[in-house]
Amino acid sequence: MKKAILASLAALVISAPSTAATAFTDAEDAVKYRQAAFQLIRHNMGDINQMIKGEVTYDASRVQKRADALVLVTTLPWEAFQVAGTEQGGGDAKADIWNNLDDFLERGEKLAADASTLQAAAQTGDKNEVRQAFGNFARNCKACHDNYKN
Numbered sequence: 013m014k015k016a017i018l019a020s021l022a023a024l025v026i027s028a029p030s031t032a033a034t035a036f037t038d039a040e041d042a043v044k045y046r047q048a049a050f051q052l053i054r055h056n057m058g059d060i061n062q063m064i065k066g067e068v069t070y071d072a073s074r075v076q077k078r079a080d081a082l083v084l085v086t087t088l089p090w091e092a093f094q095v096a097g098t099e100q101g102g103g104d105a106k107a108d109i110w111n112n113l114d115d116f117l118e119r120g121e122k123l124a125a126d127a128s129t130l131q132a133a134a135q136t137g138d139k140n141e142v143r144q145a146f147g148n149f150a151r152n153c154k155a156c157h158d159n160y161k162n
């Protein structure tokens with residue numbers, strides 16, 4: 013019995029497709045991926061923004077849910093700027109990104125780090141802490157767009 017399971021496992025491993033080096037078929041696919049990721053960032057951020065401004069009722073657990081999502085989605089776009097051929101442009105990305113890739117990727121890491129700080133603030137349930145962390149988080153967007161987005 014055990015042998016049979018092992019044998020079928022081995023067959024599975026052998027017939028499994030080889031691991032692709034990237035999740036993207038081509039540079040155009042990478043542009044779609046990163047734009048989709050930025051849209052997720054925008055939606056989750058916008059909801060927190062409206063709650064802080066009082067445009068919709070402040071709901072601490074909803075803020076937490078959005079902040080949790082932001083921790084993940086802010087890690088997503090950057091890989092898609094490093095796909096072969098993507099430095100040829102596409103989307104609204106400026107060519108300067110690939111002349112300053114270290115700076116660009118550091119800004120991406122900072123965004124994700126500030127999302128984690130926002131998440132920690134959201135976990136306290138303290139609206140003032142959330143407001144402050146959100147302000148720091150939000151500053152990253154324009155700063156990067158001014159340099160690297162058309």
Ligand code: HEC
Nearest residue numbers: 047050054102103104105116119120123152153156160161
């Ligand atoms: C490190 C740089 C960087 C940071 C930080 C950054 N962005 Fe962007 N963003 C870009 C670039 C570059 C593009 C253009 C991507 C493309 O079209 O290929 C973009 C595009 C977008 C788009 C358009 C997506 C589409 O559908 O075309 C939205 C929305 C967006 N960003 C929102 C945000 C928000 C909100 C934040 C902050 C929470 C943020 N971005 C932070 C670099 C950044």
